[in-house]
Amino acid sequence: MDNNSKKSAELISIGTELLLGNILNTNAKYISEKLSQMGIDVYYQTVVGDNPDRLERALELAKTRADIIITTGGLGPTYDDLTKETIARDFGKKLVMHEPTKEFIEAFFKKVKREMTPNNLKQAMMPENSVIFPNKVGMAPGCAVEDDFGKIAIMLPGPPREMTAMFEDSVMDYLAQFCDSIIASKTIYTAGIGESTLEDTLYDMMTTSTNPTIAPYAKEGECILRVTAKCKTKEEAERLIDEAIEKVKARVGEYIYGIDVGTIENAIVTLLKEKGLKAAFAESCTGGLISKRITDIPGASDVFDMGLVAYSNDVKIKVLGVDEAIIREHGAVSEECAVAMAKGIYKLSGADFGIGVTGVAGPGQSEEKPAGLVYIALWDGKEVKTRRMNVSRTTRGMVRLFAANYALDMLRRAAQAR
Amino acid sequence: MDNNSKKSAELISIGTELLLGNILNTNAKYISEKLSQMGIDVYYQTVVGDNPDRLERALELAKTRADIIITTGGLGPTYDDLTKETIARDFGKKLVMHEPTKEFIEAFFKKVKREMTPNNLKQAMMPENSVIFPNKVGMAPGCAVEDDFGKIAIMLPGPPREMTAMFEDSVMDYLAQFCDSIIASKTIYTAGIGESTLEDTLYDMMTTSTNPTIAPYAKEGECILRVTAKCKTKEEAERLIDEAIEKVKARVGEYIYGIDVGTIENAIVTLLKEKGLKAAFAESCTGGLISKRITDIPGASDVFDMGLVAYSNDVKIKVLGVDEAIIREHGAVSEECAVAMAKGIYKLSGADFGIGVTGVAGPGQSEEKPAGLVYIALWDGKEVKTRRMNVSRTTRGMVRLFAANYALDMLRRAAQAR
Numbered sequence: 061m062d063n064n065s066k067k068s069a070e071l072i073s074i075g076t077e078l079l080l081g082n083i084l085n086t087n088a089k090y091i092s093e094k095l096s097q098m099g100i101d102v103y104y105q106t107v108v109g110d111n112p113d114r115l116e117r118a119l120e121l122a123k124t125r126a127d128i129i130i131t132t133g134g135l136g137p138t139y140d141d142l143t144k145e146t147i148a149r150d151f152g153k154k155l156v157m158h159e160p161t162k163e164f165i166e167a168f169f170k171k172v173k174r175e176m177t178p179n180n181l182k183q184a185m186m187p188e189n190s191v192i193f194p195n196k197v198g199m200a201p202g203c204a205v206e207d208d209f210g211k212i213a214i215m216l217p218g219p220p221r222e223m224t225a226m227f228e229d230s231v232m233d234y235l236a237q238f239c240d241s242i243i244a245s246k247t248i249y250t251a252g253i254g255e256s257t258l259e260d261t262l263y264d265m266m267t268t269s270t271n272p273t274i275a276p277y278a279k280e281g282e283c284i285l286r287v288t289a290k291c292k293t294k295e296e297a298e299r300l301i302d303e304a305i306e307k308v309k310a311r312v313g314e315y316i317y318g319i320d321v322g323t324i325e326n327a328i329v330t331l332l333k334e335k336g337l338k339a340a341f342a343e344s345c346t347g348g349l350i351s352k353r354i355t356d357i358p359g360a361s362d363v364f365d366m367g368l369v370a371y372s373n374d375v376k377i378k379v380l381g382v383d384e385a386i387i388r389e390h391g392a393v394s395e396e397c398a399v400a401m402a403k404g405i406y407k408l409s410g411a412d413f414g415i416g417v418t419g420v421a422g423p424g425q426s427e428e429k430p431a432g433l434v435y436i437a438l439w440d441g442k443e444v445k446t447r448r449m450n451v452s453r454t455t456r457g458m459v460r461l462f463a464a465n466y467a468l469d470m471l472r473r474a475a476q477a478r
Numbered sequence: 479m480d481n482n483s484k485k486s487a488e489l490i491s492i493g494t495e496l497l498l499g500n501i502l503n504t505n506a507k508y509i510s511e512k513l514s515q516m517g518i519d520v521y522y523q524t525v526v527g528d529n530p531d532r533l534e535r536a537l538e539l540a541k542t543r544a545d546i547i548i549t550t551g552g553l554g555p556t557y558d559d560l561t562k563e564t565i566a567r568d569f570g571k572k573l574v575m576h577e578p579t580k581e582f583i584e585a586f587f588k589k590v591k592r593e594m595t596p597n598n599l600k601q602a603m604m605p606e607n608s609v610i611f612p613n614k615v616g617m618a619p620g621c622a623v624e625d626d627f628g629k630i631a632i633m634l635p636g637p638p639r640e641m642t643a644m645f646e647d648s649v650m651d652y653l654a655q656f657c658d659s660i661i662a663s664k665t666i667y668t669a670g671i672g673e674s675t676l677e678d679t680l681y682d683m684m685t686t687s688t689n690p691t692i693a694p695y696a697k698e699g700e701c702i703l704r705v706t707a708k709c710k711t712k713e714e715a716e717r718l719i720d721e722a723i724e725k726v727k728a729r730v731g732e733y734i735y736g737i738d739v740g741t742i743e744n745a746i747v748t749l750l751k752e753k754g755l756k757a758a759f760a761e762s763c764t765g766g767l768i769s770k771r772i773t774d775i776p777g778a779s780d781v782f783d784m785g786l787v788a789y790s791n792d793v794k795i796k797v798l799g800v801d802e803a804i805i806r807e808h809g810a811v812s813e814e815c816a817v818a819m820a821k822g823i824y825k826l827s828g829a830d831f832g833i834g835v836t837g838v839a840g841p842g843q844s845e846e847k848p849a850g851l852v853y854i855a856l857w858d859g860k861e862v863k864t865r866r867m868n869v870s871r872t873t874r875g876m877v878r879l880f881a882a883n884y885a886l887d888m889l890r891r892a893a894q895a896r
Contacts, residue, residue, distance in 0.1 A: 077695060079520045081511025082704070085503055088525070093499025102497045103532060107506070107523035114521055121539070137674055138694070139685065171870065177678050197872060221873070341787075347773025348766030351787040355765025358841050358874055366793045369769040369785035371778070379784065379826065408797065423776050456776060 067238040068101040070126035072118050074133035074143055075218055076109035086220050087132040094227060097243045098235060099290065100128070110140040119150050123211050128238065133218030135200040137179045143215055144187060144203075151207040153187040161186070161201050168199065193230040198222040204234055244297035245272075245288035246320050248308055249327070251469040253315040255283050261311055265304070272300050274308070282324075282465065283315075317472050324468045325353040331475050332363035339471055340409035341367040342380055342401040344392065344418040345434060349464045366409040370401065380404030393418050393429045395446050398437035406439045413474055414439045417467050419449070421459045431456070434463040438470050445470060485656040486519040488544035490536050492551035492561055493636055494527040504638050505550040512645060516653060517661040517708060518546070528558040537568050541629050546656065551636030553618040555597045561633055562605060562621075569625040571605040579604070579619050586617065611648040616640040622652055662715035663706035664738055665695065666726060667745070669887040671733040676701050679729055683722070690715075690722045700742075700883065735890050742886045743771040749893050750781035757889055758827035759785040760798055760819040762810065762836040763852060767882045784827040788819065798822030811836050811847045813864050816855035824857045831892055832857045835885050837867070839877045849874070852881040856888045863888060 071091055077083050088105045095102050104125060108114045115134075122129045134143030148155050161184035169176035183200040186192060193202035195217060202216045202223075214231065216223045250258060259266065259276060262285075266274050272289035287304050289297040309316060318327040332339060341350045351367030354360050368379060373392050376382040382400040390396040398416040406414025419434025432451040437444060449466050451459060489509055495501050506523045513520050522543060526532045533552075540547045552561030566573050579602035587594035601618040604610060611620035613635060620634040620641075632649065634641045668676060677684065677694060680703075684692050690707035705722050709715040727734060736745040750757060759768045769785030772778050786797065791810050794800040800818040808814045816834040824832025837852025852867040867884050869877060 076693070078507075079510055079523065080514045081507045081509070082695060084507045089496075089499045089502050091499070092497055096498045103527065103529075104536070105497065105525035109521065111521075118522070138677055168870075172868065174672065174675070177674055180674060197876070221876070225873075343766075346770075347778070348761075348769030348785050348787065349773075351766030352764075352770045355767075355787070355789065356875065356878075360765070361789055361842070365790035366797070367766050367787035367789075369766065369773070369787075371773065371785075372783035375784045375827070409793070424779075457774065460774075 066099075066101070066240070067127040068103060068125075069095055069128040069130055070122040071102060071105040072115070072122060072129060072131045073105070073107045074110060074115060074131055075107075076111075076140075078107045079109045087216075087218070087223055090220070090224055091130055091132070091216075091227065094232065095235075097245060097288070098232070098239050099241055099243050100235065100238060110134060110142065112142045112146045115143065115146045116150055119147065119213070123207075127210070128212045128214065128235075130214045130216065132216045132223055135183065135202065135215060135217045137177075137183050137200075139179070141182070144185065147205065147213050147215060148187040151187065151205055151211075151213060153189065153205060155185040156188050157181075158184050158186040158192060158201065161192075165199055191234060193226050193234070195222055195226055196229060197225045202226050202231070241290055241292060242294050242297055243288065243290050244294055244301060245286055246301050246305060248285040248287065248305060248316055249318050249321055249324065250283045250285070250312065250315040251317050251324055251465060251472070253283060253312060258283050258285075258312065258315075262308060265307060269304065272297075272304050274304060317469070323353070323356075324465065324472060326357050328468060328472050328475065329354065329357040329360055329363055331472065333359065335475060335478055337413065337475055337478065338363050338365060338409075338411040339413040339415065339475075340365065340405045340411035341467070342376075342405035342414065342416045343367065343369050344371060344376070344401070345421045346417050346460050346464050346467070347371065347421075349460050350415070350417065350467055353464060353468070365411065366405070368405055368408070376401060376404075380408070391429065393420055393433060393435065395435045395437065395448065398435035398446060399439065399444055402437040402439040402444065406441065412440060413471060415467050415471060417463055419459070419463055421456045421463075423456075432459050434459065434466070436463065436467045436470060438467075438474055440474060445474065484517075484519070484658070485545040486521060486543075487513050487546040487548055488540040489520060489523040490533070490540060490547060490549045491523065491525045492528060492533060492549055493525075494529075494558075496525045497527045505634075505636070505641055508638070508642055509548055509550070509634075509645065512650065513653075515661055516650070516657045517659045518653065518656060528552060528560065530560045530564045533561065533564050534568055537565065537631070545628070546630045546632065546653075548632045548634065550634045550641055553601065553620065553633060553635045555595075555600050555618075557597070559600070562603065565623065565631050565633060566605040569605065569623055569629075569631060571607065571623060573603040574606045575599075576602050576604045576610060576619070579610070583617060609652060611644050611652070613640055613644055614647060615643045620644050620649070659708050659710060660712050660715055661706060661708050662712055662719060663690075663704055664719050664723065666703040666705065666723060666734055667736050667739055667742065668701045668703070668730065668733040669735050669742055669883055669890070671701060671730060673701050676703075676730065676733075680726060683725065687722065690718050692722060692726070735887065741771075741774075742883065742890060744775050746886055746890050746893065747772065747775040747778055747781055749890065751777065753893060753896055755831065755893055755896065756781050756783060756827075756829040757831040757833065757893075758783065758823045758829035759885070760794075760823035760832065760834045761785065761787050762789060762794070762819070763839045764835050764878050764882050764885070765789065765839075767878050768833070768835065768885055771882060771886070783829065784823070786823055786826070794819060794822075798826070809847065811838055811851060811853065813853045813855065813866065816853035816864060817857065817862055820855040820857040820862065824859065830858060831889060833885050833889060835881055837877070837881055839874045839881075841874075850877050852877065852884070854881065854885045854888060856885075856892055858892060863892065 190203040190205040291297040321327040401416025422431030425431035608621040608623040707715040707718040739745040819834025840849030843849035
C-alpha cells in the first residue's frame with residue numbers, strides 16, 4: 061500500500077443537543093467504524109454547537125489536520141441549521157438552488173396536502189459544484205465539496221436514520237476513491253452461548269490470527285464475532301474470511317444462527333420461508349416484542365399470521381384456553397402455563413409452531429418468582445420443548461430482550477431440525 | 479448573574495477505540511448533561527486516540543477556549559495510558575506516588591491472590607498538589623490539577639461505570655465552586671403536529687426568548703421542545719419555565735401530551751391509570767409494536783390486558799370477527815377494516831378502548847395502496863374515531879413507528895376526553 065496517498069479524515073458533529081448531553085453521538089461511532097473498515101484513519105472527532113463561528117474555527121483546524129472533513133447535522137430547514145452556509149463560505153463557494161431537491165420538496169408538501177413554509181427550500185440550497193447525496197429517508201440531501209487545495213468537506217444530515225442510509229447508499233461509493241486496499245468483513249451471529257465461553261473456546265484464534273482478525277463485537281444481549289480481512293482484492297479477502305469462518309464453525313457451529321444475517325429474527329424469517337413453516341406467539345412478559353421483531357422483517361407475512369399478547373390471567377384463560385387450574389396451582393409464571401399458552405396459540409393460529417412466553421420482567425417480583433425468571437415453551441403438535449431463563453440484576457427492558465432472544469433461538473433450532 | 483465569574487468547560491475523550499468506532503462515547507453525553515444542569519457551558523467536545531502528542535495539542539487548544547478541561551480515559555495501568563503523564567508535563571507538575579492508592583492497589587492484589595505486576599502502581603502516580611477523586615468501582619483514581627494561570631484539568635477514568643460513580647461521588651462537589659447560577663429545564667412533548675408547523679407557530683417565541691430559551695429537540699418521529707432557564711434560584715427558574723410553557727400551551731395545547739413525560743406510552747399508562755381505563759390493540763402492520771411500547775412501561779398491567787397481532791386476513795376474520803365482506807369489498811387496508819378490528823378487539827378484551835391499525839408498511843405496496851398508507855380506528859363502545867395516515871418515502875420501520883405514534887396519540891386524546 062502506498063502510504064503517501066493514504067487519506068485521513070476528521071469528524072465534526074454539529075448540534076447544541078450534543079453539547080448539552082441530550083443525545084448520544086451515535087453518528088460519530090458509526091462513521092468512525094465505517095472509515096476504519098475502509099482503511100481511512102481518523103485522529104480527531106470534534107463536537108460543536110449550532111454556532112457558525114465555532115463551526116468555522118473547528119473547520120479551519122480540521123483542515124490543518126486531515127484531508128477529508130465529515131460533518132453531521134445542521135442541514136435542516138430551521139434558522140439554526142447553518143452547516144452548508146458556513147462551509148460554503150469557508151471553502152469559497154456560493155450556495156445554489158439544487159432543482160431536483162427543490163422539486164422533490166415541493167412535491168412532498170403537495171402530496172401530503174400541507175402548506176410548504178419557505179424555510180423548507182433552504183434544504184435545497186447546495187454549495188456550487190458539489191457532489192449531491194440523495195436523502196431517501198428524510199428531506200435534506202447531503203453533499204461533498206472540494207476546496208482549491210484539495211481539502212474535502214462531506215456534509216451529512218444529523219438524524220441517524222437519514223445519515224446511515226445516505227452513507228450506505230452513496231457516501232461509501234464516493235469515499236472508495238480514497239482507499240487503496242480493500243477491507244472486507246463478515247459477521248458470525250450466535251445465540252445460546254455466553255460471551256466468556258465463546259471467547260474461551262476461540263481464544264487462540266482470536267489472539268493469533270491477524271489477517272483476518274477475529275474479534276468479538278458488542279451488541280446488547282447477543283454474542284457476535286466479526287471476521288475482518290485487509291487485502292488487495294475483494295476475492296482474496298473473502299477467501300481468507302470464509303476459511304476462518306469454517307474453523308469457527310468446527311468449534312461452535314451449533315450456536316451459530318447465521319453469517320451476516322443481522323438479527324436472529326431475520327435468520328428465522330428466511331429459515332421458515334425456506335421450509336414453508338409458520339410460527340405464532342403467545343406473549344405475556346415480552347408484551348408483543350417477539351411479534352414486533354418478527355414483523356420488523358419485510359416478508360414476515362409469509363411465515364407469521366398471528367401473535368397474542370395475553371397480559372392478564374383472564375386473557376390467558378379465555379382467549380388462549382389455559383386451564384384455570386394451572387394458573388391456580390402453578391401460577392401464571394410457570395412452565396405449565398408456558399406450555400398451555402404454546403398449545404393454545406398453536407391451536408388458535410394453525411401455525412406449525414406455537415411459542416408461549418411467561419415471566420416476571422419486573423416490577424412485581426416475589427422471592428419465589430424473582431424479576432428475570434421467565435418460562436418459554438414451544439409446541440409443534442407432537443412434542444413440547446421448554447426452557448427456564450433466570451437473568452437477575454438487570455433491567456425490565458433487558459429481561460424482555462433476553463426472553464425474546466431465548467424464544468427466537470428455540471424456534472430457530474426447532475425449524476432447523478425439520 | 480456575574481458573567482465574569484462564569485466558567486466554561488471542554489471535554490477531551492481519550493481512547494483509540496472511540497476513533498475506531500468500537501464504542502459509543504457515553505461519557506461525553508453524561509458529563510455534558512451534568513455540566514449543563516450545573517450551568518457550566520460546554521462549547522467543544524474532542525475525541526483523540528491514545529497518543530500523547532495529539533492529546534497535548536488538544537489540551538493546548540482547549541486551554542485557549544475553556545477554563546476547565548475534563549478528560550476521560552488513559553488512567554489505566556498499560557503503556558498506552560498516558561493522560562496523567564501528558565497533562566502533568568503540560569501543566570508543569572511532577573507525578574508523585576499517592577500512598578493511599580498504592581496501599582489500596584497492593585491490598586486488592588493480596589485479596590484476590592494474584593501477583594501484582596509493577597505497571598499497576600502507575601495508577602497511583604498522581605500530579606503533585608492535585609485533588610484526588612477516589613474510585614469506588616475500579617482501581618485508578620481521578621484527580622483535578624490547576625496550572626499557574628488558573629486553568630483546571632480534571633482527569634477521570636474511561637470505563638463509564640467508574641467515571642459516573644466518581645462524578646457523582648466527588649466531581650460534582652468539586653465543580654460546585656464554579657457555579658453561581660442554576661439551570662433548570664422542562665421538556666414539552668407533542669404529537670400530531672409536524673416539526674416545521676410547530677416551529678412556524680412558535681417562531682417568535684423561539685427566536686426572541688432568551689431566558690428561558692425555547693428550542694426544538696430532535697427525537698426520531700416526535701416533536702419535542704426544551705424550555706431552559708438560568709437563574710439564581712431553582713424557584714425563579716421554574717417560575718420562568720412554567721410561564722413560557724403556559725404561552726406555548728395557549729398556541730399548540732391540543733398537541734401536547736405531556737411535560738417531562740419521556741414518551742407518549744408513559745403518558746398514556748399514567749393517564750389511563752388515573753382514570754381507571756383500559757385499552758386493547760388489534761395490530762396488523764405495526765405487528766405488536768404498540769403492545770410492546772405500552773408494556774415497556776412498568777405497571778402497564780393496570781391498563782392493558784390484551785393485544786392481538788392479526789397479520790393475516792384469516793386471523794382478522796376468525797379471531798377478531800371482521801366481516802369477510804369488508805375485506806373483499808374494501809381490502810384489509812381500509813378504514814372499514816380498521817373499524818371492524820377496533821370493534822373486534824374491544825369485544826374480545828372487554829377494555830374501554832379498542833384500537834385497530836391496518837396499513838402497508840412496505841413492501842407489498844400497490845399504486846392504490848402505497849407503502850406508508852395506514853388506517854387507524856378507535857372504538858369506545860359508543861363512538862368510532864378514525865384516522866388515515868400517509869407517510870411516503872420512508873422505511874418500513876418508520877411507517878410502523880409513525881403508525882404506532884398516531885394510534886397512541888388517538889388513544890391519548892380519547893382518554894383525556896373522558
